[in-house]
Amino acid sequence: DQQVKQNSPSLSVQEGRISILNCDYTNSMFDYFLWYKKYPAEGPTFLISISSIKDKNEDGRFTVFLNKSAKHLSLHIVPSQPGDSAVYFCAASAREAGNNRKLIWGLGTSLAVNP
Amino acid sequence: DTEVTQTPKHLVMGMTNKKSLKCEQHMGHRAMYWYKQKAKKPPELMFVYSYEKLSINESVPSRFSPECPNSSLLNLHLHALQPEDSALYLCASSSTTPADNSPLHFGNGTRLTVT
Numbered sequence: 001d002q003q004v005k006q007n008s009p010s011l012s013v014q015e016g017r018i019s020i021l022n023c024d025y026t027n028s029m030f031d032y033f034l035w036y037k038k039y040p041a042e043g044p045t046f047l048i049s050i051s052s053i054k055d056k057n058e059d060g061r062f063t064v065f066l067n068k069s070a071k072h073l074s075l076h077i078v079p080s081q082p083g084d085s086a087v088y089f090c091a092a093s094a095r096e097a098g099n100n101r102k103l104i105w106g107l108g109t110s111l112a113v114n115p
Numbered sequence: 116d117t118e119v120t121q122t123p124k125h126l127v128m129g130m131t132n133k134k135s136l137k138c139e140q141h142m143g144h145r146a147m148y149w150y151k152q153k154a155k156k157p158p159e160l161m162f163v164y165s166y167e168k169l170s171i172n173e174s175v176p177s178r179f180s181p182e183c184p185n186s187s188l189l190n191l192h193l194h195a196l197q198p199e200d201s202a203l204y205l206c207a208s209s210s211t212t213p214a215d216n217s218p219l220h221f222g223n224g225t226r227l228t229v230t
Contacts, residue, residue, distance in 0.1 A: 032216045034218060036219075041223065042223050042224075043119070043205050043207070043221030043222050043223050043224050044158065044205075044219075044221050045221070046218035046219065049216070049218060051216075089158075091157075093216065095214065098170075099212075099214045100163075100170065100171060100213055101213045101214050101216065102160060102171065102213070103160070105158060106157060107155075107156065107157055108155075
């Protein structure tokens with residue numbers, strides 16, 4: 001069962017507008033969330049993260065919002081640029097036995113920013 | 116340019132071959148990871164080395180054998196693979212142990228085809 005869900009496989013946005021990518025999770029023990037971006041033929045690149053003690057984290061054009069009660073997070077990209085076209089993965093982690101953490105990944109959302 | 120270097124970029128091997136994938140990072144990171152990624156799926160964790168010791172093995176078949184010769188190098192030895200093992204193999208590193216939430220830095224992967 002998917003613990004991290006990205007229900008939109010794809011999203012298309014006009015250049016200059018806002019892109020909103022959504023992610024839902026089911027495990028209430030998740031306390032750290034990350035977004036990665038992946039271009040074809042490259043490895044994923046870390047974008048931005050948020051701890052469960054916060055509800056917002058901003059880095060330039062990228063902002064992540066966390067709603068713990070709804071078990072929902074979103075990534076906002078403003079303004080969107082054609083170079084943002086990529087697959088975006090949401091990932092979450094919880095502390096496990098042995099003080100380990102593992103990332104649980106969503107299936108990704110493919111963003112296309114049209115000029 | 117990624118700071119995690121993986122070689123080779125592409126590898127085609129028969130089911131009776133023995134080959135190795137190599138990964139190198141010079142960021143002083145203390146944790147290194149092997150992931151496997153199939154098309155249109157998120158990365159799937161295989162192994163984690165923390166301070167050169169194997170800390171996580173996700174029940175990976177023994178035909179995959181990891182090795183961490185030192186803190187900068189990570190190898191994945193392959194023997195008697197099956198066609199279904201064909202995938203993109205990603206190496207990643209993080210500055211501290213997986214328990215500390217430091218983001219993963221990925222290489223661009225080795226595209227493996229088993230014939």
